[in-house]
Amino acid sequence: ERSDWRKFFSEFQAKGxxxxxxxxxxxxxxxxxxxxxxxxxxxxxxxFKIPHTLFALDAGAVRDEFQIFRWDGVNxxxxxxxxxxxxxxxxxxxxxxxxxxxxxxxxxxxxRRYLKKIDYGNADPSTSNGDYWIEGSxxxx
Numbered sequence: 001e002r003s004d005w006r007k008f009f010s011e012f013q014a015k016g017x018x019x020x021x022x023x024x025x026x027x028x029x030x031x032x033x034x035x036x037x038x039x040x041x042x043x044x045x046x047x048f049k050i051p052h053t054l055f056a057l058d059a060g061a062v063r064d065e066f067q068i069f070r071w072d073g074v075n076x077x078x079x080x081x082x083x084x085x086x087x088x089x090x091x092x093x094x095x096x097x098x099x100x101x102x103x104x105x106x107x108x109x110x111x112r113r114y115l116k117k118i119d120y121g122n123a124d125p126s127t128s129n130g131d132y133w134i135e136g137s138x139x140x141x
Contacts, residue, residue: 005033041121041139046094048133052102053091055114061105062087069098100131 002018009016017037022029032038056062065087075082080093090098103111108125111132115123120140127136 002033041141056102061102
């Protein structure tokens with residue numbers, strides 16, 4: 001266990017784990033901070049933006065990085081969310097409402113196929129909220 005990596009979390013009063021697989025040698029080395037936590041599954045939350053963006057591009061839910069998504073006027077408590085977005089700003093600001101649009105456009109069945117294709121966690125996009133990567137059933141370890 002790499003207990004010296006604790007500082008990366010304690011400095012910010014955060015909980016987390018780090019797992020690094022060193023596959024340069026035939027017998028792969030695993031470097032781990034908090035091995036118990038590393039075995040649990042959690043919501044991917046904001047880390048899901050990268051695969052979600054790729055799914056949206058592939059499915060045609062977004063044309064390119066210049067497409068504008070018009071803000072609906074709902075105040076979401078974070079200034080970066082309360083404005084029109086393009087793909088770059090949506091990623092930079094973690095603009096959940098844009099990713100909810102993508103999820104709706106992609107649909108559960110296609111999302112499940114994408115998740116299975118890349119072997120992403122439990123590949124379960126079910127939710128009652130629309131944001132399956134935050135409060136839904138999707139979980140990664």
